[in-house]
Amino acid sequence: MNQGFIVWEDEYRLGHEKIDSQHQQIIEMINDLYEARFYKKEQMVVSEVIERMCHYVTEHFQDEELLMAAIGYPDLEIHQSEHKFFIAKASQLCPRRGDGNVDIDDLMVFLKDWLLEHIAKTDHQYKPYLGKD
Numbered sequence: 001m002n003q004g005f006i007v008w009e010d011e012y013r014l015g016h017e018k019i020d021s022q023h024q025q026i027i028e029m030i031n032d033l034y035e036a037r038f039y040k041k042e043q044m045v046v047s048e049v050i051e052r053m054c055h056y057v058t059e060h061f062q063d064e065e066l067l068m069a070a071i072g073y074p075d076l077e078i079h080q081s082e083h084k085f086f087i088a089k090a091s092q093l094c095p096r097r098g099d100g101n102v103d104i105d106d107l108m109v110f111l112k113d114w115l116l117e118h119i120a121k122t123d124h125q126y127k128p129y130l131g132k133d
């Protein structure tokens with residue numbers, strides 16, 4: 001993975017191949033977004049990157065929630081509410097196709113802070129339950 005806006009750290013790893021690679025993919029997508037913005041790509045390109053990322057994150061949350069249910073993680077509902085908060089907030093910030101009014105800087109800061117906090121802390125709370133499924 002290239003050095004970018006967010007650098008993948010080994011401590012983010014949960015030891016679950018699918019989830020770890022999805023987390024890496026999300027970070028890569030945020031870095032793509034940063035690059036698109038940095039190089040002042042057309043709004044259409046930026047919007048497409050954001051849309052692709054929001055879609056991918058939503059699918060990742062579904063996979064993660066299915067995994068937590070499968071391993072009998074007791075705090076699934078609390079974790080799900082964090083995912084719901086993210087999706088609600090992201091859909092406020094994500095532009096509709098062709099809408100040039102999104103504040104990319106706000107979106108970038110939110111994505112970086114929220115996702116890193118979530119991956120580094122909340123996701124790690126189900127780590128001890130992995131391997132029990």
Ligand SMILES: [Fe+2]
Nearest residue numbers: 064118122123
């Ligand atoms: Fe999560």
